[in-house]
Structure formats: structure tokens, C-alpha cells
Amino acid sequence: MKLPHRRQFLHLAAGVAAFPAMSRTVWAQTYPSRPITIVVGFAAGGATDTIGRLIAERMKGSLGQPVIVEDVTGAGGTLAVGRVARAAPDGYTLSLGANSQYVMAGATYALQYDLLNDFEPVALVSTGPYVLTAKKAMLANDLKGLIAWLKANPDKATLGHGGTGSAPHIAGVFFQRETGTRFQFVPYRGGAPALQDLVAGQIDMAIVDPVVSLPQVRAGTIKAYGVTDIPTLDEAGLPGFDISQWLGLWLPKGTPKNIIARLNAAVTSASADPMVRARLADLAQETIPRAQQTPEALAAVQKAEIEKWWPIIKAAGIKAE
Numbered sequence: 001m002k003l004p005h006r007r008q009f010l011h012l013a014a015g016v017a018a019f020p021a022m023s024r025t026v027w028a029q030t031y032p033s034r035p036i037t038i039v040v041g042f043a044a045g046g047a048t049d050t051i052g053r054l055i056a057e058r059m060k061g062s063l064g065q066p067v068i069v070e071d072v073t074g075a076g077g078t079l080a081v082g083r084v085a086r087a088a089p090d091g092y093t094l095s096l097g098a099n100s101q102y103v104m105a106g107a108t109y110a111l112q113y114d115l116l117n118d119f120e121p122v123a124l125v126s127t128g129p130y131v132l133t134a135k136k137a138m139l140a141n142d143l144k145g146l147i148a149w150l151k152a153n154p155d156k157a158t159l160g161h162g163g164t165g166s167a168p169h170i171a172g173v174f175f176q177r178e179t180g181t182r183f184q185f186v187p188y189r190g191g192a193p194a195l196q197d198l199v200a201g202q203i204d205m206a207i208v209d210p211v212v213s214l215p216q217v218r219a220g221t222i223k224a225y226g227v228t229d230i231p232t233l234d235e236a237g238l239p240g241f242d243i244s245q246w247l248g249l250w251l252p253k254g255t256p257k258n259i260i261a262r263l264n265a266a267v268t269s270a271s272a273d274p275m276v277r278a279r280l281a282d283l284a285q286e287t288i289p290r291a292q293q294t295p296e297a298l299a300a301v302q303k304a305e306i307e308k309w310w311p312i313i314k315a316a317g318i319k320a321e
């Protein structure tokens with residue numbers, strides 16, 4: 001997915017969030033008075049963790065408090081989201097999540113929280129593609145050759161991804177359907193550990209983000225069949241294969257509106273930092289325009305993506321075990 005044609009995605013909007021209860025106003029005015037934690041659902045070194053640490057480092061300057069990134073892995077990132085859903089709505093515990101957790105998980109997991117009603121959106125952070133990669137020893141050097149090899153060797157190859165029901169997993173399922181190929185899926189607690197096994201030759205392929213894959217592609221330790229400086233999958237012979245990830249920040253439901261505004265300002269300020277923008281670009285991540293970094297825009301994007309993907313995922317019978 002290229003974020004409903006990337007530009008269209010960035011122009012979605014939604015209604016205004018409800019006003020917080022007056023009882024929270026006084027303590028909210030002193031916010032923040034202690035360190036803030038951003039909870040990430042995937043292993044250290046992956047896209048969400050890397051981008052989270054990049055943004056957190058810049059957010060602390062405008063907030064005047066340390067911003068700590070905590071990795072809570074497992075169940076496709078849903079354990080981390082659940083932790084934030086249960087946290088106090090005081091602005092000190094945020095969730096940095098991707099569409100895997102805040103859209104697709106709702107169609108694949110029996111969640112103990114409501115993705116649309118148990119959180120307060122803060123801001124979109126970035127968007128970027130996924131990369132179809134293979135181990136260095138893979139005989140195929142281009143996408144057509146890879147598809148031909150997979151067809152000649154059904155069920156022999158393995159493909160790693162960052163968790164059952166995640167966007168890379170779903171991308172792999174649709175890749176099979178579009179190409180008529182069959183291979184085995186291997187779930188990991190994020191893209192970074194999947195890539196480690198790919199480099200070591202323990203798995204044959206992986207669908208991962210460019211944050212972890214581009215350094216290895218550039219070093220020649222793995223092969224890639226669709227990244228920014230290599231032909232896209234569409235150009236390489238798989239038209240219409242369009243799936244990518246976007247990242248956003250959420251708070252527990254009931255967080256006071258002025259705290260949401262304070263955190264939104266910190267995120268947008270961090271995103272506007274030239275160093276942050278340059279680093280995101282180096283990681284093949286697209287910075288979200290300021291006008292689309294509102295809580296309302298994130299809410300609209302999430303809702304539209306749920307309406308698009310849930311019927312598709314359910315029709316495909318994809319379920320977390």
C-alpha cells in the first residue's frame with residue numbers, strides 16, 4: 001500500500017476530539033513534570049524503534065523532560081498497544097504505532113481494546129515503503145526471476161515478516177495470490193530480527209522496511225527487488241502491488257486536550273528539524289506535511305484505512321494464531 005495513493009492519504013480529515021473533563025484541567029496545566037515514555041511494539045533496531053528514538057530525542061527539547069522509548073514486543077505489536085490502552089490518561093505514556101497495529105491488527109487479532117474508541121490520536125509521524133528482499137545466495141536477480149524460481153519450487157522457500165497479521169505478512173499473502181506462488185511464512189518480533197536471519201541465510205526472503213534493509217542492500221549482503229534506488233515492484237513487473245507503512249502517535253482515551261496539543265506541537269517541531277528530516281529521508285521515510293500532522297488527520301487516516309483493509313483481510317481469512 002502506498003498510503004491510499006500517498007498524497008490522497010495525507011489529505012484525509014476528521015471531526016474535532018471531545019473536550020476533556022474539567023477535573024483534569026489543573027494538573028494538566030503543569031504538564032510535563034516528569035519523564036515521558038513512548039511505547040514501541042517491535043524489537044530494537046527496527047523502523048518503529050529507530051524513528052521513535054529519533055523523534056523522542058528532539059521532542060525532549062520542546063517538552064523540557066526526557067522522552068524514553070520502551071520496546072514491548074510480541075503478538076504483532078499489540079501487546080505494546082494494550083499497555084498504552086491501560087495506562088493513565090495523563091500524557092506520560094504514548095504509543096508509537098504503525099498501520100500494522102492500529103489498522104490491520106483489528107482484523108486479525110481478538111483485541112482487548114477498541115482501536116478507534118480507546119485512544120486519542122496525536123499526530124502522523126512518517127510514511128515509507130516496505131522492501132521485498134532475499135538472501136544473497138538466492139539465484140534470482142530480479143523480480144521476474146524470483147517469481148519463476150518460486151513457482152518452480154513451491155513451498156520450499158521461507159519468508160520472514162514482523163508478526164502475524166502485520167502489514168508485511170499481509171503483503172506476503174497478497175504477493176502469493178498475485179503471482180501464483182507458494183512459500184512458508186516465518187513470524188518475528190519485528191523487522192530487525194527477521195533481517196538478521198536473512199543476512200545469515202536462515203530464511204530465504206523477507207518483507208521489511210528500508211530502515212533495516214537499506215544498509216544491508218547497499219552493503220551487498222542481501223538482494224532487493226523493490227526499493228527507492230532499485231525499481232519498484234510495480235515497475236519490476238508486479239503492477240498494482242501497493243502496500244507500505246505509516247507511523248503515528250496515540251495516547252490513552254481521556255487524555256486532556258491541552259496535553260494532546262502540547263505533544264502534537266512537540267512532534268511537529270521535531271519533524272520540522274532539518275536533521276530529523278534528512279535522517280528520515282536517508283531511511284526512505286517521507287515526512288508528513290505540517291498541515292496533515294493534526295490529531296484529526298491521524299483519526300481520519302486510521303478510520304479510512306480500517307474501512308479499506310478490514311474487509312480485504314477478513315475475506316482472505318488471515319488470522320493470528
